[in-house]
Structure formats: structure tokens, C-alpha cells
Amino acid sequence: xxxxxxxxxxxxxxxxxxxxxxxxxxxxxxxxxxxxxxxxxxxxxxxxxxxxxxxxxxxxxxxxxxxxxxxxxxxxxxxxxxxxxxxxxxxxxxxxxxxxxxxxxxxxxxxxxxxxxxxxxxxxxxxxxxxxxxxxxxxxxxxxxxxxxxxxxxxxxxxxxxxxxxxxxxxxxxxxxxxxxxxxxxxx
Numbered sequence: 614x615x616x617x618x619x620x621x622x623x624x625x626x627x628x629x630x631x632x633x634x635x636x637x638x639x640x641x642x643x644x645x646x647x648x649x650x651x652x653x654x655x656x657x658x659x660x661x662x663x664x665x666x667x668x669x670x671x672x673x674x675x676x677x678x679x680x681x682x683x684x685x686x687x688x689x690x691x692x693x694x695x696x697x698x699x700x701x702x703x704x705x706x707x708x709x710x711x712x713x714x715x716x717x718x719x720x721x722x723x724x725x726x727x728x729x730x731x732x733x734x735x736x737x738x739x740x741x742x743x744x745x746x747x748x749x750x751x752x753x754x755x756x757x758x759x760x761x762x763x764x765x766x767x768x769x770x771x772x773x774x775x776x777x778x779x780x781x782x783x784x785x786x787x788x789x790x791x792x793x794x795x796x797x798x799x800x801x
Contacts, residue, residue, distance in 0.1 A: 727783025
């Protein structure tokens, strides 16, 4: 078993950012500063969270999903994180977004979830993976229609379209990748 360095590193970076509350305002995605050239917020907006509860749920999901994908391939982990962050950023910068501030990894985590579910299904062909995917899709649809989060109540209002953007990035990644990485950790 390979130690998930990327996943542990990402969780630690998010924890360090959370431990500096006096600087949180410099890390959130905030549309006006981003449009004025503060491009780092396109990255740090995903790494900072609204509060410690938000951080906990995102860090826990990253620990599980990230560790699984990193065991399969570091390249696959990196592709998933990058695709998820880019898709959410494109949404936030588009006319489809009515919000001007955003934070958290949940959009990118939905990319990792889609890729992990597909990869695990390819590995096992288990019908339970299909059931899990349908439950996740149902949760996403309910949150999109209600505009609320089903499992958490955070200090910021949820933004379910970011979860959809992340999920779509995962689907695009699955379709566009000819061969998913086998257990040998080599990607083609």
C-alpha cells in the first residue's frame, strides 16, 4: 500500500489555511478581486473553508476519495483535482453563477467521487457501485432543486451548482481518458 502523500499534503494545506483566520479574506474566491488580478484565489478558494465544520466534512471526503484514487494513480488524483477546480472556476466566472464569493473543495470532491465510483465499478463490476452512484446523483438533484445542503448546515449558504460542475468534470474526465490507471500506477 502506498502512503497517500498528495492527499495528506492537501488536507494539511487546508488545515494550515484554516488555522490563519486573520487571512481568510485573502484566500476566498471573491469575484471582484479575481477580476482585478488576484488570480491565486482561483486556487485558494478551493483550499479554504467557511468554518471548521465545512473543513472537516471536505477533509474527510478528500481523505477517503483522495487516498483511494492516489492508490490507483497519482496522475489520476491530480487530473481529478485539477479538472474539478477548473470546472468550478469556469462556473464561478460565468454568467451562470449568481454568487460572488465561494470557498471549499466540495465541487472538486464531486469530480473525485465520479472518477472513484467509475474506477471502482470497473475494478469490481459491483451493482452496489451503481446504487451508490444513483444515491449520489439523487442527492445532487435534490440539492440543486432545493438550493440547500442535505447533510450539513454551514455558516455560508451552499452552492449546489459547484457540485454539478464537479460531477460533470468527472464525467468528462472519464469519457476523455482512454484507459484508466491500473493498479500498477501507470496511466496511458
